[in-house]
Amino acid sequence: MALIVQKYGGTSVGNPERILNVARRVIATRDAGNRVVVVVSAMSGVTDSLIKLAKEVSPNPAEREMDVLLSTGEQTTIALTAMAINALGAKAVSLTGAQAGIITDEVHTKARISDLSPGQIHTALEGGNIVIVAGFQGETSDGEITTLGRGGSDLTAIAIAAAIKADLCQIFTDVDGVYTCDPRLVPTARKIEEICYDEMLEMASSGSKVMQSRSVEFAKKFGVIFEVRSSFNQNPGTLVKEETQNMENVVVRGISVEKNQAKVTVTNVPDRPGTAAKIFTTLATTGIIIDMIVQNVSTAGTTDISFTLNRDELPKAQAALQGAIREIGAKELLAMDGIAKLSVVGIGMRSHSGVAAKLFEALSGAGINIQMISTSEIKTAVIIDETKIAEAANVVHEAFGLGAGA
Amino acid sequence: MALIVQKYGGTSVGNPERILNVARRVIATRDAGNRVVVVVSAMSGVTDSLIKLAKEVSPNPAEREMDVLLSTGEQTTIALTAMAINALGAKAVSLTGAQAGIITDEVHTKARISDLSPGQIHTALEGGNIVIVAGFQGETSDGEITTLGRGGSDLTAIAIAAAIKADLCQIFTDVDGVYTCDPRLVPTARKIEEICYDEMLEMASSGSKVMQSRSVEFAKKFGVIFEVRSSFNQNPGTLVKEETQNMENVVVRGISVEKNQAKVTVTNVPDRPGTAAKIFTTLATTGIIIDMIVQNVSTAGTTDISFTLNRDELPKAQAALQGAIREIGAKELLAMDGIAKLSVVGIGMRSHSGVAAKLFEALSGAGINIQMISTSEIKTAVIIDETKIAEAANVVHEAFGLGAGA
Numbered sequence: 162m163a164l165i166v167q168k169y170g171g172t173s174v175g176n177p178e179r180i181l182n183v184a185r186r187v188i189a190t191r192d193a194g195n196r197v198v199v200v201v202s203a204m205s206g207v208t209d210s211l212i213k214l215a216k217e218v219s220p221n222p223a224e225r226e227m228d229v230l231l232s233t234g235e236q237t238t239i240a241l242t243a244m245a246i247n248a249l250g251a252k253a254v255s256l257t258g259a260q261a262g263i264i265t266d267e268v269h270t271k272a273r274i275s276d277l278s279p280g281q282i283h284t285a286l287e288g289g290n291i292v293i294v295a296g297f298q299g300e301t302s303d304g305e306i307t308t309l310g311r312g313g314s315d316l317t318a319i320a321i322a323a324a325i326k327a328d329l330c331q332i333f334t335d336v337d338g339v340y341t342c343d344p345r346l347v348p349t350a351r352k353i354e355e356i357c358y359d360e361m362l363e364m365a366s367s368g369s370k371v372m373q374s375r376s377v378e379f380a381k382k383f384g385v386i387f388e389v390r391s392s393f394n395q396n397p398g399t400l401v402k403e404e405t406q407n408m409e410n411v412v413v414r415g416i417s418v419e420k421n422q423a424k425v426t427v428t429n430v431p432d433r434p435g436t437a438a439k440i441f442t443t444l445a446t447t448g449i450i451i452d453m454i455v456q457n458v459s460t461a462g463t464t465d466i467s468f469t470l471n472r473d474e475l476p477k478a479q480a481a482l483q484g485a486i487r488e489i490g491a492k493e494l495l496a497m498d499g500i501a502k503l504s505v506v507g508i509g510m511r512s513h514s515g516v517a518a519k520l521f522e523a524l525s526g527a528g529i530n531i532q533m534i535s536t537s538e539i540k541t542a543v544i545i546d547e548t549k550i551a552e553a554a555n556v557v558h559e560a561f562g563l564g565a566g567a
Numbered sequence: 568m569a570l571i572v573q574k575y576g577g578t579s580v581g582n583p584e585r586i587l588n589v590a591r592r593v594i595a596t597r598d599a600g601n602r603v604v605v606v607v608s609a610m611s612g613v614t615d616s617l618i619k620l621a622k623e624v625s626p627n628p629a630e631r632e633m634d635v636l637l638s639t640g641e642q643t644t645i646a647l648t649a650m651a652i653n654a655l656g657a658k659a660v661s662l663t664g665a666q667a668g669i670i671t672d673e674v675h676t677k678a679r680i681s682d683l684s685p686g687q688i689h690t691a692l693e694g695g696n697i698v699i700v701a702g703f704q705g706e707t708s709d710g711e712i713t714t715l716g717r718g719g720s721d722l723t724a725i726a727i728a729a730a731i732k733a734d735l736c737q738i739f740t741d742v743d744g745v746y747t748c749d750p751r752l753v754p755t756a757r758k759i760e761e762i763c764y765d766e767m768l769e770m771a772s773s774g775s776k777v778m779q780s781r782s783v784e785f786a787k788k789f790g791v792i793f794e795v796r797s798s799f800n801q802n803p804g805t806l807v808k809e810e811t812q813n814m815e816n817v818v819v820r821g822i823s824v825e826k827n828q829a830k831v832t833v834t835n836v837p838d839r840p841g842t843a844a845k846i847f848t849t850l851a852t853t854g855i856i857i858d859m860i861v862q863n864v865s866t867a868g869t870t871d872i873s874f875t876l877n878r879d880e881l882p883k884a885q886a887a888l889q890g891a892i893r894e895i896g897a898k899e900l901l902a903m904d905g906i907a908k909l910s911v912v913g914i915g916m917r918s919h920s921g922v923a924a925k926l927f928e929a930l931s932g933a934g935i936n937i938q939m940i941s942t943s944e945i946k947t948a949v950i951i952d953e954t955k956i957a958e959a960a961n962v963v964h965e966a967f968g969l970g971a972g973a
Contacts, residue, residue, distance in 0.1 A: 177623035184624075211643070217583035218590075218647050219654035226653070229661050230646035233639035237617070240636035241624050247632070248625035255635050260710060304666060 163195045163328040164286075168296065168318035171205035172335045173392035174238050177245075180204075183333075183392065184245035187291055191251060196286050198325065200296045200318040201242055203234025224269035228298075228308045232258070235295035235314070242293045253291040256281055258298035259306070262324075263317065265299040271310035272299060274317075274379075277324040294321060312373025319376050323383035330385055332372065333392035338399030339364060339371055341563040342416040346554045349564035353415060354397075357404035360414045363506040363540045377401065404508055412509035412516060413561040418554050419502040420547055422452070423475040424533065426467040427482070429492035432459035436489045437466060443485040449474045452502070453535040453542065463492075467533060469544060472498045500532065501550040504542040505557060517541050523560035529553050569601045569734040570692075574702065574724035577611035578741045579798035580644050583651075586610075589739075589798065590651035593697055597657060602692050604731065606702045606724040607648055609640025630675035634704075634714045638664070641701035641720070648699045659697040662687055664704035665712070668730075669723065671705040677716030678705060680723075680785075683730040700727060718779025725782050729789035736791055738778065739798035744805030745770060745777055747969040748822040752960045755970035759821060760803075763810035766820045769912040769946045783807065810914055818915035818922060819967040824960050825908040826953055828858070829881040830939065832873040833888070835898035838865035842895045843872060849891045855880045858908070859941040859948065869898075873939060875950060878904045906938060907956040910948040911963060923947050929966035935959050 167187065174180050183201075191197050211230050215222045222230075239255035246253035262278035285292045296314025299307050309316050315332055322330035339361065342350040356364070358381035365374045371389055380387055380401065390398025408414075430436050437456065444451055453469045470478060479496055486494055510516050517534075520541055524531060529552065533544035545553055558564060573593060580586050589607075597603050617636050621628045628636075645661035652659035668684035691698045702720025705713050715722050721738055728736035745767065748756040762770070764787035771780045777795055786793055786807065796804025814820075836842050843862065850857055859875045876884055885902055892900055916922050923940075926947055930937060935958065939950035951959055964970060 177620060180624050214583060214643075214647060215650055218586050218651040221654075222650040223653050226646045226649045226661055229649075229663070230643060233642045233646075236639045236642075237620075237636060240632045240639075241620060243632045243635075244621055244628040245624040247629055248627075255632055257635070257712075306663075 164198075164325060165190060165195045166198045166200065166318050166322040166325070166327045166330040167333060168200040168314055168331065169202065169333045169392055170314065170335070171202040171208070173333050174201050174242065175205040177241070180238070180241050180245050181249070183242060184249050186392065187246060188249055188251045191291055198282060198286070198292045198294060198321060198327070199242065200294050200314055200321065201235065201238040202296050202314040203231075204238055207234040207237065225305065228269045228306050231308050232295070232298040232306050235297050239293045239295045246291055246293070251291060252289055253293055254285045254288075255293045255295075256285070257295045258317065259300035259304070261294045261321070263299035263320065264302055265307045265309070267301050267303075267305065267307070269307055272301075272307035274299060274309070274320050277320055279321065279324045282321065282325060312376050315372050315376040316379060319380045319383075319385050319387060322385045322387070323379070327385075330380075330387040331398075332387055332389045334371065334389060335391065335393065336371060336389075337391045337394070337396050338389050339401075339415065341414070342554050342558050343418055346418060346551050347416075347558045349555075349558065351564065353399050355400045355402065355408065356414055357408055357508055358401060359404065359539055360506050360508055361401050363504065363537070364415055364417045409509050409512060411507060412513045413505045413507040413563065414509075415506055416554060416558055416561075416563065417504050417506060418550055419504075420550060421472045422469050422500050422502055422544070422547075423472045423496065423498035424467055424469045424500055424544060425475070425478060425482070426465055426495040427486060427491050427493075428465050428495060429463040430466050431490050432462050432464050436491070439485050439489050440466060440482065443481055444478060447477060447481045449478050449481065453533060453544070455533050455535060469500070469502065469533070499547050500544050501547040502542055502544055503550065503553050503557065504540050505561065506540045508539050510539050510541070519560055520557060523556045524553055527552055527556045570604075570731060571596060571601045572604045572606065572724050572728040572731070572733045572736040573739060574606040574720055574737065575608065575739045575798055576720065576741070577608040577614070579739050580607050580648065581611040583647070586644070586647050586651045587655070589648060590655050592798065593652060594655055594657045597697055604688060604692070604698045604700060604727055604733070605648065606700050606720055606727065607641060607644040608702050608720040609637075610644055613640040613643065631711065634675045634712050637714050638701070638704040638712050641703050645699045645701045652697055652699070657697060658695050659699055660691045660694075661699045661701075662691070663701045664723065665706035665710075667700045667727070669705035669726065670708055671713045671715065673707050673709075673711065673713070675711075675713055678707075678713035680705060680715070680726050683726055685727065685730045688727065688731060718782050721778050721782040722785055725786045725789075725791050725793060728791045728793070729785070733791070736786075736793040737804075738793055738795045740777065740795060741797065741799065742777060742795075743797045743800070743802050744795050745807075746821065748960050748964050749824055752824060752957050753822075753964045755961075755964065757970070759805050761806045761808065761814065762820055763814055763914055764807060765810065765945055766912050766914055767807050769910065769943070770821055770823045815915050815918060817913060818919045819911045819913040819969065820915075821912055821969065822960060822964055822967075823910050823912060824956055825910075826956060827878045828875050828906050828908055828950070828953075829878040829902065829904035830873055830875045830906055830950060831881070831884055831888070832871055832901040833892060833897050833899075834871050834901060835869040836872050837896050838868050838870050842897070845891050845895050846872060846888065849887055850884060853883060853887045855884050855887065859939060859950065861939050861941060875906070875908065875939065905953045906950050907953040908948055908950055909956065909959050909963065910946050911967065912946045914945050916945050916947070925966055926963060929962045930959055933958055933962045
């Protein structure tokens with residue numbers, strides 16, 4: 162008898178009919194001889210409606226009150242899911258985040274889980290219940306309601322799986338799993354059966370937004386094996402786990418693509434300590450998230466520093482940097498959007514050479530110019546013209562033999 | 568500096584605009600130099616929507632889960648109300664029923680308050696906050712979410728007023744206060760300035776559904792003075808309090824009317840111990856609520872027992888009684904709907920005679936036949952034909968001099 166944690170996202174519980182479908186799936190898992198803990202999100206659309214209501218009473222609602230408000234979304238779903246399971250003849254009991262023992266820090270709207278005391282989960286399981294837990298929420302040690310921010314329900318599921326030592330954690334979503342590339346861009350993309358945490362992290366941070374990085378990091382830290390799969394069919398999904406010997410034989414696991422990027426270059430930066438720090442501290446204090454940073458060796462005492470960021474943040478970055486540029490004595494700020502990032506990811510890269518060469522060759526063969534390059538141990542990323550991204554993804558996917566039947 | 572508890576019902580917080588109106592009213596109370604605790608209900612329509620959702624996943628939802636579900640309604644309102652007050656420049660903090668220290672028994676969907684530990688309310692008040700508490704909800708000593716049933720938010724407000732020793736408790740609703748009779752029936756009806764708990768109880772149990780009896784009983788038990796008034800205007804409302812010498816000078820405080828009644832008569836009931844018990848135990852076990860019960864002296868060893876009940880419950884009562892009637896050897900069951908109850912209420916009746924006579928005379932003068940009579944220390948009630956109820960209310964209202972300018 163296995164102990165399984167299942168998480169269903171907002172689309173999977175989007176209306177009463179879908180909640181009943183989830184209930185059937187949960188009962189089937191139980192009937193197969195397992196004990197089941199289910200984590201659910203707010204029904205799709207509910208969180209947005211609540212945010213809209215908040216904006217109608219306040220231009221800038223207090224984050225503490227946003228948490229009180231938004232946590233009702235998941236609380237509604239746990240009650241309905243427990244009712245649906247009861248209606249179909251199985252025993253279920255719902256628990257809010259607080260009742261499930263999820264203790265967080267005091268950073269409202271993006272709290273971090275600091276402790277998990279699953280006493281009530283165990284008691285409910287021992288009573289023969291399927292246990293339904295509200296995702297995305299917890300409480301501080303003072304009993305204040307908190308929420309975990311984006312991807313919070315995945316995090317709840319993985320944290321519970323770690324705390325109760327579950328045999329498996331299944332993240333049900335509206336996609337079949339993690340693909341070798343976005344199937345909307347690359348028709349030959351296929352589902353990956355197994356991927357290791359580090360690869361999943363690189364895919365997540367490079368635009369494959371199946372899951373937020375923080376949930377994957379949490380799973381890695383506590384060794385929680387999880388499966389990403391669809392709640393709308395019975396297909397097996399993608400298993401995310403510690404790397405195995407076997408995994409290293411695949412050089413490139415997948416390709417991820419991120420559009421809507423922009424790049425900024427600060428030219429003729431005097432080559433002395435503190436200039437780069439000045440630029441990026443300025444950006445950090447305005448809350449702008451930077452992706453790639455590239456600085457080449459200096460010539461003639463100055464260098465150019467480039468970085469990429471989300472296109473929407475470009476005006477804010479330009480405004481923030483005007484003062485810093487004068488202060489450090491750099492020449493000018495060149496900004497450009499209409500670019501995209503393509504990353505090839507795979508732990509096999511550690512032991513295989515020639516990945517970068519093959520990537521550049523494939524792009525060159527298609528006449529696609531590379532504007533920036535950045536590499537990590539298991540990822541090679543390039544910035545190219547956004548209009549070329551679909552073509553680039555297809556030729557690179559093909560070059561690394563990732564297509565169906567490969 | 569007074570300490571005031573204000574309660575706003577679902578209509579008063581029915582949309583963001585109305586929540587902002589409530590916020591302004593609360594801030595005005597604070598700016599007048601008071602400390603304020605506000606109890607709010609779910610926005611009107613929200614509870615019904617949640618019940619509808621529940622019915623879509625389960626024909627018979629578990630009461631524990633109904634409480635988890637329904638309590639989200641008030642939680643949504645507290646967050647929005649606190650945000651609205653913040654947006655208008657005052658400090659506010661929201662508390663769920665559990666956070667406010669409302670401990671109940673374990674009877675889900677109609678829990679009773681067993682304890683109230685207002686530590687967090689005091690802390691928040693001392694921090695200079697307006698405190699917004701979710702009505703209708705609490706938690707058991709085991710941390711299970713409970714709701715208080717119909718009129719639960721009024722009960723929350725009065726219980727908090729008692730626990731924090733508030734100077735005044737204001738129940739804001741969509742009517743101006745308690746009237747001498749329903750103004751839709753009696754155009755000359757006027758608002759009552761002061762009424763004592765017992766009169767309010769008799770009015771409530773006789774169809775004047777401004778408040779549920781249990782809240783009035785709770786207020787009486789703990790001596791909480793409360794005012795019923797409208798959230799849509801600035802008119803003073805009706806003050807409900809312990810009776811005073813002065814109050815007794817008014818013989819009749821008001822007239823209440825209850826339509827949609829039915830009466831049942833069991834004829835030729837053998838006059839021996841246990842027969843009445845058999846009839847009403849049978850009804851009680853089926854959950855039917857009985858109002859008036861009339862039994863006259865027996866003649867020839869048998870008597871007739873009559874009772875009234877809500878018309879909707881008549882078929883259930885008839886079905887339930889068939890067996891009992893055979894068992895006790897009564898003759899038959901006569902049932903009739905299309906009747907209504909008119910009650911005159913006033914503590915002055917205790918020391919004034921002639922109330923019943925004046926009532927019967929007024930009805931007789933209008934040619935209205937009395938079918939049943941029931942009296943208590945401060946109430947005289949009659950059952951009449953439902954089609955005559957408006958006329959009856961007007962002539963009785965006039966006979967006791969209750970009209971405007973009286």
